[in-house]
Amino acid sequence: MSAPIDFYFDFASPYGYIASALIDQLAERQGRAVNWHAIVLDANFNSLERIRIPNNVMRSDYVRRDAERLAAYEGVKYQTPSTLGLHTEQAARLFHWINDRSPEQGRTFAKQVLEAYFVQDLNIASSEVLLAIAESMGITPEDFHEASSSSSSRQRLKAEVDMAEARGVFGSPFFIVEGERFWGNDRLPQLERWLSAGPY
Amino acid sequence: MSAPIDFYFDFASPYGYIASALIDQLAERQGRAVNWHAIVLDANFNSLERIRIPNNVMRSDYVRRDAERLAAYEGVKYQTPSTLGLHTEQAARLFHWINDRSPEQGRTFAKQVLEAYFVQDLNIASSEVLLAIAESMGITPEDFHEASSSSSSRQRLKAEVDMAEARGVFGSPFFIVEGERFWGNDRLPQLERWLSAGPY
Numbered sequence: 531m532s533a534p535i536d537f538y539f540d541f542a543s544p545y546g547y548i549a550s551a552l553i554d555q556l557a558e559r560q561g562r563a564v565n566w567h568a569i570v571l572d573a574n575f576n577s578l579e580r581i582r583i584p585n586n587v588m589r590s591d592y593v594r595r596d597a598e599r600l601a602a603y604e605g606v607k608y609q610t611p612s613t614l615g616l617h618t619e620q621a622a623r624l625f626h627w628i629n630d631r632s633p634e635q636g637r638t639f640a641k642q643v644l645e646a647y648f649v650q651d652l653n654i655a656s657s658e659v660l661l662a663i664a665e666s667m668g669i670t671p672e673d674f675h676e677a678s679s680s681s682s683s684r685q686r687l688k689a690e691v692d693m694a695e696a697r698g699v700f701g702s703p704f705f706i707v708e709g710e711r712f713w714g715n716d717r718l719p720q721l722e723r724w725l726s727a728g729p730y
Numbered sequence: 731m732s733a734p735i736d737f738y739f740d741f742a743s744p745y746g747y748i749a750s751a752l753i754d755q756l757a758e759r760q761g762r763a764v765n766w767h768a769i770v771l772d773a774n775f776n777s778l779e780r781i782r783i784p785n786n787v788m789r790s791d792y793v794r795r796d797a798e799r800l801a802a803y804e805g806v807k808y809q810t811p812s813t814l815g816l817h818t819e820q821a822a823r824l825f826h827w828i829n830d831r832s833p834e835q836g837r838t839f840a841k842q843v844l845e846a847y848f849v850q851d852l853n854i855a856s857s858e859v860l861l862a863i864a865e866s867m868g869i870t871p872e873d874f875h876e877a878s879s880s881s882s883s884r885q886r887l888k889a890e891v892d893m894a895e896a897r898g899v900f901g902s903p904f905f906i907v908e909g910e911r912f913w914g915n916d917r918l919p920q921l922e923r924w925l926s927a928g929p930y
Contacts, residue, residue, distance in 0.1 A: 592913065595911075596913070599920060600920070602930045603919070698791070700792075713792065716917070
């Protein structure tokens with residue numbers, strides 16, 4: 531089996547959501563597996579403090595329009611949430627708790643959270659919204675509490691973010707395969723050529 | 731005739747160079763004209779001071795590799811210059827002086843300067859390099875001096891940059907058509923769909 535694709539996303543990122551709807555099909559076409567990695571780009575990502583683009587109005591307007599247009603272009607269902615930039619630590623901790631036990635379940639959880647935010651306009655920074663999704667997947671309230679807020683779950687997410695940073699990840703979505711980094715949905719055609727025709 | 735495409739680029743931007751090799755063919759396929767606009771993204775572009783991404787090592791490494799890969803992907807001749815981030819005010823002033831007199835000549839000048847930087851690894855911040863290009867196009871040393879450093883030529887560039895800022899331009903390459911903004915080479919397929927199938 532060839533090397534899998536590492537797919538990094540932040541639950542707060544519209545572009546990460548759009549990528550989540552595209553990456554598995556691309557990988558399947560090329561006979562690769564995908565490892566999904568939820569990260570959090572704001573709080574504790576040290577390098578990102580130096581490279582993040584300040585959220586000024588001009589760029590926000592552009593990104594709002596651009597994400598809508600990209601989703602339409604790619605045929606992905608999308609509605610701009612009423613609040614962009616929600617805190618996503620809890621969702622990311624839950625993701626890893628579930629994903630470490632079952633990548634299939636992790637992916638299901640991630641897709642439901644992303645659709646809750648970017649299609650249904652639900653507040654995924656709210657415990658109630660996340661709990662409803664987790665319960666629909668058979669997760670008990672006790673496990674939900676453990677996954678959401680235990681110190682081991684916090685450490686798990688921090689380690690993931692540290693690892694992402696060490697590998698040179700600095701945005702969402704971000705893809706790494708065979709050591710080659712691809713940033714953004716717009717690099718997916720280049721990633722696909724890399725997989726189909728080899729390094730260039 | 732349908733509205734032209736406004737194409738903004740900075741002579742210092744590898745991505746602007748790659749776009750310069752792609753945009754005219756795209757426009758021709760769609761029956762549109764292209765107006766080329768040289769801008770300078772660093773010094774006097776006020777909004778950009780707030781949105782520019784600091785040039786840290788991680789991102790530089792990424793961009794260096796990404797530009798090479800993108801050029802290979804698009805089939806555009808490209809060699810990473812030994813010095814990235816040259817000052818490009820003089821080249822931009824010369825461009826507008828020439829372009830205001832003849833857009834065809836302006837485009838020829840722009841292409842030669844971009845190729846000097848991104849194919850031949852010449853220092854386009856040097857007057858000698860720019861003068862050689864201008865002279866090869868029949869521009870006299872007197873006109874070169876006027877275009878390079880007169881106060882009217884400086885004002886011309888400042889007005890161009892102010893206009894770009896007022897229109898919401900904040901990167902290179904940047905395209906505007908029918909009021910719709912597209913940032914980056916990776917948005918060219920979306921621009922082309924806009925032109926071929928209408929707004930979406």
